[in-house]
Amino acid sequence: MEHRSLGFAIFVHVAALGVALTVLAPLGWLFVMSVSSPADLSAKPLHWWPDSIDLSRYRQLLTPETGAAFLASLRNSIEVAAMATLGALLVGIPAGWAASRNPKLGWTLGAVIATYMLPPVALSVPLYLILAKLGLLNNVFGLALVYLSILAPFVTWLLKAGFDPIPRDLEQAAAIDGANLWQLLRIVILPLALPVVATALIFAFLLAWDEFFYGLLFTSNQDAKTLSVAIADLAGGRVSDYGLIATAGVIAALPPVAVGLLMQRALISGLTNGGVKG
């Protein structure tokens, strides 16, 4: 690194610019489509920048009179993701801690994580039949329950990796002082593990927000249909206003993208820790 020639420095900068453009161009285009008029979007040659900014689709999708269905799916996505995240943390925190402190249980966690290999299609038929029997099809609660199958293993794994570096002597001292299990978790472990828990929470929420397959199968109408399913319906080739599709995409992407940018340090360390430590 010390002997960098000018040529190499130029090459690095050009390459960096290329990567930045590769990442940004499609995203920028999504946004431009969302504010372009239909005429701009079907022009040949294409208008890369609209003559005037058209915000009508945002208004259409976000006002209750015209965007009721879209807003309902937005609400459903938030509800399902929140419930599933909460559930995953509730089962993941104790399990992750137990696995971190008792290597003997490692194989159990291994088995749980191995379920990641299962394609959703391998579970979908029985899940459909169970949900139908319980009356939980087309229901946000039922969908959140199903999402636990994706979220819980992942969250537990992240939490275990995060709990590992927390020194044990603290909890041993507390245990000798007569703290019970709950006090131990609440007073000693969780405050120390808060950053890890926060990271796991964000990951879980993003995973749930992203889910499509189960949402497609198990929801039917505004009672439970999630945002990803609503967008797929728009993108199905039956909506001729490409700008409207793009607008829905921008709105759906905003929460995860904002979280990604704000929390990038925590996310990257969570992602790469998992990767580095396996």
Next chain:
Amino acid sequence: MFTDRLTLRAWVLMLPLLVVMLAVIGWPLADTVRLSFTDARLVGTGGAFVGVENYTGMLGSRNFRKALVATLTFSVWSVAAELCLGVLVGLLLNQRFYGRALLRALMILPWALPTVVNATLWRLIYNPEYGALNAALTQLGLADSYQSWLGQPGTAMGALIVADVWKNFPLVALIALAALQAVPRDIQAAATSDGANAWQRFRHVTLPYLVGPLMVALVLRTIEAFKVFDLIWIMTRGGPANSTRSLSLLVYQEAFAFQRAGSGASLALVITLIITVLAGAYLALMRRAAGQGG
């Protein structure tokens, strides 16, 4: 005694997770196995035992072979491209340049973009009449005429792979970067002063640090790619001429659109088996690599 009590406590803490896993994964999986030996339909009749008929019928069908080839093609190419591009960009991000912090921050964007939105975005970009790709290529003089990117078997699969790679290579790059930052500076410097060239330094100093994390990324991405559904469902629905119909799409069609839950279940289990074998092979490789390295 003390340790036994601790172990018991650990089991108690593990219990809620295990119960949930059993309910949403264990039991459904077992039921899928049962269904796969029946002619059950999705709605209505319970289904009678038919032995391995579903398996033989499915494995011998043209549709299955075609979908297997499509899935393999998609997985191999997209994972290979993501790893190569990811490592290259990871090496780049490890260099010093203006705007490095900003570029690292940008890398999170494709990863954060919901899969469905990514698929929708690329479908719009590839639109044969009014898409940005055709417009850009012709306006830059790189192509004479508009192409039907998602409408021809030769390009549809490639178009899908590009969309998948764009979303997933940044994650690999970030993982590679984290691994690179773990390479001690003094070893690098020592290698340089020993007269090692750039490739030798990469091969003997840097690469050993990258192998472990990249193997994990490889396993995860391969599993993900093999399960692909969302991207294809939105961009091509398996077309043209079913050339991009992945195994997951085929199961959906069989179990839900045609309502043959039994044969859909058998196909789903075959996919699961293939993924398990792939992941097992990778893990064995990793263990061997780790044994040699350590």
Next chain:
Amino acid sequence: MKPTRIAALMAATALTGTAAFADTELNALFMAQAAYSEEDIRAMTASFEAANPDVSVTLEFVPYEGLHDKTVLSMGSGGAYDVVLFDVIWPAEYARNGVLVDVSDKITDEMTSGILPGAWTTVDFDGASYGLPWILDTKYLFYNKEMLAEAGVDAPPATWDDLRAAAQKVKDAGLVEYPIAMSWAQAEAAVCDYTTLLSAYGGDFITDGQPAFQTGGGLEALEYMTASIEDGLTNPNSREFLEEDVRAVFQNGDAAFALNWTYMYNLANMGEDSAVAGKVGVVAAPGVSGVSEHSAVNGSMGLGITSTSEHPDEAWDYIVHMTSQPVQNAYARLSLPIWASSYSDPAVTEGQEELIEAAGKGLAVMYPRPMTANYQEMSMALQQGIQEALLGMASPAEALEGAAENSGL
């Protein structure tokens, strides 16, 4: 009504913004685009709610491609939908699986005599009726009058060979690169166009329970489609077009001919976003000399009550309203009425005389796709075969042989 229930209803009303105090909530499944627009359906529904203040209807729109699967999957959840829109090809399967309620005894004499006989084929299977026809539709041949005049084509094509000749003239005149736009993506739309041609060439889908489309008229139909792409007459992008893509290309002035449903006529001819407004002509899809005058596919759709509905009576009232003559006449710009006498009503015909004339010829020769409970599977095999031929992966004969083998018949 108990106070708690009233409170709950008020809360629900506040949440959804629905003004009426509804006792019964219906859920109805429709498709987005092609035929009645979402706006039209909302307006029709609003007028039903106004007349029935104790019933409110929640509308759900999915792409056509999702309509069948959504309906079938909703069977597991009681009352996800009370009313569903269904395509003419599904009653056989829905009857076998008990998806829809048999409404034969609810049909009045007035309906029987007033609704066009062709429309009834949409909802009838095995002697029972599973709903009421709602959209009476077939594919018409649309053309750009200005382009035809410029290219020296005097009259719209009367046969499919005429279409080829006319398209060649348009192409030679340099007006557009590809004169014809079709919806030949891997989707039901491709099967509809294929059926139109199959009927023109006098083919059959099934004879004596065996696939018959791979020979005779069925083969000639696919050969025509393939040749029109090879000759550069049909836009090669048609192989990934759905109906809305065809409309976009046609109304942008990028095609001289297009095969599409009724709804395109007024959208392309009067739509604000249309570049060809006022220049759109429409005729019944052409025939084949010596075989047929015109050709048409039965692309009609009906409304039915799901067997899981807890409010079948209210659901029926809603269907009766949606299919009633006044409602159909009031929204006849995107979809033509199912009622025979509407076609002589000036309120319906005014401003779209050309379309009415084309409909008179087309609707009379509507050709059905096969009535089989395994239709979805057969259609998927056919879609693949059609695309293989169009993409040059197989000859039309090979492709149709493969489709016949794969069809599950």
